[in-house]
Amino acid sequence: MTHFDLVVVGTGSGNSILDSRFADWRVAVVEKGVFGGTCLNVGCIPTKMFVHTAELAAAPAAGAKLGVDAELKGVRWSDVRDRIFGRIDPIAVGGREYRLAHADNANVTVFEGTARFTGKRELEVALRDGSTRSITADRVVLAAGGRPVVPAGLEDVPFHTSDTIMRLDELPARMVIVGTGFVAAEFAHVFSSFGVDVTVLGRSGAMLRQEDADISARFTELARQKWDLRLDTTLTGSAVVPGGIRVDLADGSSVETDVVLVAVGRQPNSDLLNLPAGGVDVTTTGHVVVDRTQRTSAEGVWALGDISSPFELKHVANHEARVVQHNLLNPDSPIEADHRFVPHAVFSSPQVAAVGLTERAAKAQGLRYVSATQDYAGIAYGWAMEDTSGFAKLLADPVSGQLLGAHIIGPQASTLIQPLIQAMSFGLDARSMARGQYWIHPAMPELIENALLNLPLD
Numbered sequence: 053m054t055h056f057d058l059v060v061v062g063t064g065s066g067n068s069i070l071d072s073r074f075a076d077w078r079v080a081v082v083e084k085g086v087f088g089g090t091c092l093n094v095g096c097i098p099t100k101m102f103v104h105t106a107e108l109a110a111a112p113a114a115g116a117k118l119g120v121d122a123e124l125k126g127v128r129w130s131d132v133r134d135r136i137f138g139r140i141d142p143i144a145v146g147g148r149e150y151r152l153a154h155a156d157n158a159n160v161t162v163f164e165g166t167a168r169f170t171g172k173r174e175l176e177v178a179l180r181d182g183s184t185r186s187i188t189a190d191r192v193v194l195a196a197g198g199r200p201v202v203p204a205g206l207e208d209v210p211f212h213t214s215d216t217i218m219r220l221d222e223l224p225a226r227m228v229i230v231g232t233g234f235v236a237a238e239f240a241h242v243f244s245s246f247g248v249d250v251t252v253l254g255r256s257g258a259m260l261r262q263e264d265a266d267i268s269a270r271f272t273e274l275a276r277q278k279w280d281l282r283l284d285t286t287l288t289g290s291a292v293v294p295g296g297i298r299v300d301l302a303d304g305s306s307v308e309t310d311v312v313l314v315a316v317g318r319q320p321n322s323d324l325l326n327l328p329a330g331g332v333d334v335t336t337t338g339h340v341v342v343d344r345t346q347r348t349s350a351e352g353v354w355a356l357g358d359i360s361s362p363f364e365l366k367h368v369a370n371h372e373a374r375v376v377q378h379n380l381l382n383p384d385s386p387i388e389a390d391h392r393f394v395p396h397a398v399f400s401s402p403q404v405a406a407v408g409l410t411e412r413a414a415k416a417q418g419l420r421y422v423s424a425t426q427d428y429a430g431i432a433y434g435w436a437m438e439d440t441s442g443f444a445k446l447l448a449d450p451v452s453g454q455l456l457g458a459h460i461i462g463p464q465a466s467t468l469i470q471p472l473i474q475a476m477s478f479g480l481d482a483r484s485m486a487r488g489q490y491w492i493h494p495a496m497p498e499l500i501e502n503a504l505l506n507l508p509l510d
């Protein structure tokens with residue numbers, strides 16, 4: 053049994069905790085998979101590299117209505133894939149090497165295997181070579197993330213998740229995507245832009261239904277023009293058939309495809325950790341229970357990121373890692389995580405970005421609010437793009453002008469949202485934000501300026 057000052061389980065955001073301030077701590081890092089976790093290897097970073105490439109592939113088709121006749125000659129899938137992972141894989145390898153061998157990490161022991169609790173702050177690691185190691189620690193950080201959920205009905209066919217779909221050997225002609233959330237919206241955009249015939253299956257009647265209803269409705273309407281949307285139905289079964297895979301739906305229809313991508317959400321990896329032995333409580337969804345300082349129910353055990361957060365976003369995992377880092381180093385002056393205004397963006401086509409309350413949530417909370425929208429079509433840069441479907445929607449307190457929620461669907465939504473996140477985080481009211489600064493003309497942020505001015509404040 054080896055004792056450590058600190059054990060970190062998971063090398064996604066957990067890996068960023070360690071720096072020179074821990075140089076005289078005895079630290080163990082446990083990783084069962086690839087160094088760097090989901091975001092680097094199978095999440096945010098490669099997906100956005102594919103999304104950017106998809107936008108280039110889609111551009112010729114979009115040019116025609118502006119009078120530019122261009123043609124997509126082809127997508128060299130294996131070159132795209134190998135360029136992206138040729139950049140990412142060495143980062144994961146380098147991160148592993150750094151922890152294993154660099155002088156900065158003389159105090160760090162890396163265990164490559166799966167950790168599970170055997171007692172309070174006592175862990176057993178099943179190493180990849182088949183052996184086990186028992187370790188104890190004064191402090192444990194759980195940063196073990198989550199994994200894709202696989203629905204029933206796919207027992208008899210091969211299928212992909214976001215973990216594997218980006219490494220396909222070749223681009224298929226047809227793809228069925230099960231799910232209508234972030235992963236479905238982003239990969240439907242990527243693969244359809246590359247020429248794949250995409251079908252999306254959803255249980256509910258809309259895509260991105262967690263978004264504000266106006267955004268979800270607009271996204272669904274646009275998605276229907278590009279992808280075969282089969283909504284309000286569920287997958288009941290599937291079979292391998294000559295030439296592909298048949299997916300059967302509850303409405304009695306079926307779809308034939310070459311590849312199935314499952315995108316129905318993620319579950320925390322808490323079940324791999326034998327948490328009851330460690331005294332660590334979980335919610336009914338399997339998320340580790342944490343207080344505002346990221347402490348779990350077990351003394352000396354902290355958690356961060358997807359294993360404990362319902363947000364399942366990298367910027368949240370990184371923020372929580374900084375909170376845990378501070379609290380490990382400064383136990384007498386702990387800080388709290390700030391989850392007031394957590395933004396997100398869906399990098400599909402169109403992009404969607406949001407922060408704060410949807411109109412549905414504002415109503416449910418009984419808040420007094422006013423709302424306003426501004427179409428891209430009504431701003432000069434929107435004319436330049438000939439955009440006819442994008443808009444921003446703001447919700448604000450009618451008296452104070454404080455923003456309650458902001459929702460954007462359209463080009464560069466993920467960037468345009470940032471000043472609104474800033475305004476909400478620092479309490480800047482809509483009037484001051486609109487008129488207390490210059491807005492560059494005729495740039496896209498005029499969308500935000502006009503949406504702010506459209507708010508019917510008291």
Ligand SMILES: Cc1cc2nc3c(=O)[nH]c(=O)nc-3n(C[C@H](O)[C@H](O)[C@H](O)COP(=O)(O)OP(=O)(O)OC[C@H]3O[C@@H](n4cnc5c(N)ncnc54)[C@H](O)[C@@H]3O)c2cc1C
Nearest residue numbers: 062064065084085089090095096167197357358364365366
């Ligand atoms: C396809 C996709 C796209 C995404 N895009 C975005 C995006 O654009 N923006 C955004 O903000 N977020 C995005 N996310 C979400 C983001 O990737 C996650 O929120 C983030 O990576 C979570 O970080 P984490 O450190 O909590 O967990 P992870 O990065 O998942 O790290 C957990 C690590 O723990 C290891 N582990 C698990 N159990 C054990 C165990 N018992 N013992 C040892 N090791 C263990 C795992 O192998 C893993 O390496 C995306 C996710 C996916 C799937």
Ligand SMILES: NC(=O)c1ccc[n+]([C@@H]2O[C@H](COP(=O)([O-])OP(=O)(O)OC[C@H]3O[C@@H](n4cnc5c(N)ncnc54)[C@H](O)[C@@H]3O)[C@@H](O)[C@H]2O)c1
Nearest residue numbers: 203231232233234235236255315316317318363364397398
């Ligand atoms: N741009 C980003 O920030 C980004 C991108 C990708 C993923 N992510 C993160 O990863 C998480 C997982 O993404 P996701 O798209 O898998 O989940 P999600 O929660 O966004 O969407 C899952 C969808 O699948 C539906 N669903 C659930 N069970 C189903 C079933 N049996 N059959 C059909 N549909 C079903 C749900 O109703 C939901 O609409 C997200 O919550 C997000 O936080 C973020």
